[in-house]
Amino acid sequence: MISEEKAKKYSLKITKEKRKNQKITIIKTKIDMDKLSNKTVNTLKMLFLESKWLLSLNIC
Known part of the structure:
Protein backbone atom coordinates (compact mmCIF):
# COMPACT_ATOMS: atom_id res chain seq x y z
CA MET A 1 0.00 0.00 0.00
CA ILE A 2 2.82 2.40 0.82
CA SER A 3 4.59 1.75 -2.49
CA GLU A 4 1.33 2.45 -4.33
CA GLU A 5 1.06 5.78 -2.50
CA LYS A 6 4.66 6.66 -3.38
CA ALA A 7 4.04 5.76 -7.01
CA LYS A 8 1.00 8.04 -7.06
CA LYS A 9 2.96 10.94 -5.54
CA TYR A 10 5.78 10.41 -8.02
CA SER A 11 3.33 10.37 -10.92
CA LEU A 12 1.74 13.61 -9.73
CA LYS A 13 5.17 15.20 -9.37
CA THR A 29 -10.70 32.63 -35.54
CA LYS A 30 -13.62 33.76 -37.59
CA ILE A 31 -16.00 31.13 -38.86
CA ASP A 32 -18.16 31.58 -41.93
CA MET A 33 -21.35 29.97 -40.64
CA ASP A 34 -22.97 29.99 -44.11
CA LYS A 35 -20.58 27.31 -45.34
CA LEU A 36 -21.18 24.89 -42.45
CA SER A 37 -23.82 22.22 -42.08
CA ASN A 38 -26.47 22.59 -39.38
CA LYS A 39 -24.92 19.73 -37.44
CA THR A 40 -21.51 21.43 -37.42
CA VAL A 41 -23.04 24.77 -36.38
CA ASN A 42 -24.87 23.10 -33.49
CA THR A 43 -21.72 21.26 -32.44
CA LEU A 44 -19.72 24.50 -32.39
CA LYS A 45 -22.42 26.24 -30.37
CA MET A 46 -22.43 23.42 -27.80
CA LEU A 47 -18.62 23.44 -27.57
CA PHE A 48 -18.68 27.16 -26.90
CA LEU A 49 -21.43 26.78 -24.30
CA GLU A 50 -19.63 23.94 -22.52
CA SER A 51 -16.38 25.90 -22.47
CA LYS A 52 -18.23 28.78 -20.79
CA TRP A 53 -19.54 26.33 -18.17
CA LEU A 54 -16.03 25.00 -17.52
CA LEU A 55 -14.64 28.50 -17.25
CA SER A 56 -17.28 29.52 -14.72
CA LEU A 57 -16.59 26.36 -12.69
CA ASN A 58 -12.89 27.23 -12.55
CA ILE A 59 -13.60 30.80 -11.49
CA CYS A 60 -15.94 29.83 -8.65
Whole structure:
Protein backbone atom coordinates (compact mmCIF):
# COMPACT_ATOMS: atom_id res chain seq x y z
CA MET A 1 0.00 0.00 0.00
CA ILE A 2 2.82 2.40 0.82
CA SER A 3 4.59 1.75 -2.49
CA GLU A 4 1.33 2.45 -4.33
CA GLU A 5 1.06 5.78 -2.50
CA LYS A 6 4.66 6.66 -3.38
CA ALA A 7 4.04 5.76 -7.01
CA LYS A 8 1.00 8.04 -7.06
CA LYS A 9 2.96 10.94 -5.54
CA TYR A 10 5.78 10.41 -8.02
CA SER A 11 3.33 10.37 -10.92
CA LEU A 12 1.74 13.61 -9.73
CA LYS A 13 5.17 15.20 -9.37
CA ILE A 14 6.11 14.23 -12.93
CA THR A 15 2.81 15.59 -14.25
CA LYS A 16 3.32 18.86 -12.39
CA GLU A 17 6.81 19.23 -13.88
CA LYS A 18 5.47 18.56 -17.38
CA ARG A 19 2.78 21.18 -17.00
CA LYS A 20 5.28 23.84 -15.93
CA ASN A 21 6.69 23.79 -19.47
CA GLN A 22 3.32 24.08 -21.20
CA LYS A 23 2.31 27.45 -22.57
CA ILE A 24 -1.19 28.83 -22.85
CA THR A 25 -2.12 29.65 -26.42
CA ILE A 26 -5.17 31.56 -27.51
CA ILE A 27 -6.24 31.29 -31.12
CA LYS A 28 -8.83 33.70 -32.45
CA THR A 29 -10.70 32.63 -35.54
CA LYS A 30 -13.62 33.76 -37.59
CA ILE A 31 -16.00 31.13 -38.86
CA ASP A 32 -18.16 31.58 -41.93
CA MET A 33 -21.35 29.97 -40.64
CA ASP A 34 -22.97 29.99 -44.11
CA LYS A 35 -20.58 27.31 -45.34
CA LEU A 36 -21.18 24.89 -42.45
CA SER A 37 -23.82 22.22 -42.08
CA ASN A 38 -26.47 22.59 -39.38
CA LYS A 39 -24.92 19.73 -37.44
CA THR A 40 -21.51 21.43 -37.42
CA VAL A 41 -23.04 24.77 -36.38
CA ASN A 42 -24.87 23.10 -33.49
CA THR A 43 -21.72 21.26 -32.44
CA LEU A 44 -19.72 24.50 -32.39
CA LYS A 45 -22.42 26.24 -30.37
CA MET A 46 -22.43 23.42 -27.80
CA LEU A 47 -18.62 23.44 -27.57
CA PHE A 48 -18.68 27.16 -26.90
CA LEU A 49 -21.43 26.78 -24.30
CA GLU A 50 -19.63 23.94 -22.52
CA SER A 51 -16.38 25.90 -22.47
CA LYS A 52 -18.23 28.78 -20.79
CA TRP A 53 -19.54 26.33 -18.17
CA LEU A 54 -16.03 25.00 -17.52
CA LEU A 55 -14.64 28.50 -17.25
CA SER A 56 -17.28 29.52 -14.72
CA LEU A 57 -16.59 26.36 -12.69
CA ASN A 58 -12.89 27.23 -12.55
CA ILE A 59 -13.60 30.80 -11.49
CA CYS A 60 -15.94 29.83 -8.65
